[in-house]
Amino acid sequence: MKFAVIVFPGSNCDVDMFHAVKDELGEQVDLVWHDADNLDQYDGILLPGGFSYGDYLRSGAIAHMSNVMAAVKKAAEAGKPVLGVCNGFQILLESGLLPGAMLRNKNLKFICRSVELAVENNETMFTSLYEKGEKISVPVAHGEGNYYCDDATLAKLKENNQIVFSYASDVNGSLSDIAGITNEKGNVLGMMPHPERAVDDLLGSADGLKLFQSIVKHWRDSHVVNA
């Protein structure tokens, strides 16, 4: 399976994401600059964390206008897995690939620590190797991760099981303690916690690795004969 890690000016978790895929997952991966206009050769798209364009205007607002985003949308429409972490999640929200928006953390602080997440939905291409309700430890590092959407959108997220990860206890004020959601189709996941920073016990947790392994499993099951 071949992944693209999209790099924007100001991305700073691109190399962590690259490392997670190449060294821990053992799959192919390229760093792809934001002006690329074709991602057809990739099976999965990863939008890393950071501060694209210095968070000017709003987090992710400028990055979502980049050239590469048309190709990311095309990949999403084709049903390929698209994962946005932290700033990558904010970019997916700004681009409309996922519903809702991020507000400043409720306590106005940049929060950088490991948090406990609950796997709310393990029937997605991103979480099939987790148990439903499994508690995992994954770090967060953000100032604007306070997820917000209107009541109708929240009801829809719940109804369609689009809330994939939630914080085991309140971290930043997010509605319903939402830590990660998918689109309706289930192939675009945005999450504030960083699974790519939890892929080896040396990093304090390897709980994030199963997310990447789930993506690969899903791809193998549908693309490899006798997988």
Added chain:
Amino acid sequence: MYKVKVYVTLRESVLDPQGKAVQQSLSSLGYQGVEDVRIGKYMELQFDDSVTDVESTVKEVCEKLLSNPVIEDYRYEIEESANQ
């Protein structure tokens, strides 16, 4: 030439933790009567004469980029300014 002033504010239904912190700070300074503070953004855009329909362009850029309709409202003022 047109000078456009754009004000982007959080929607009424959205909590503003920054505004809340400023309100509490004002109250601890002794300004008890300040009931609420909402923080927003102010932008100035300068349009040259090549833009014929300034108002619809302003609306368009406000909706596409300057504000996020999920959490923010915008309003604007258009002023005609003389060529320098």
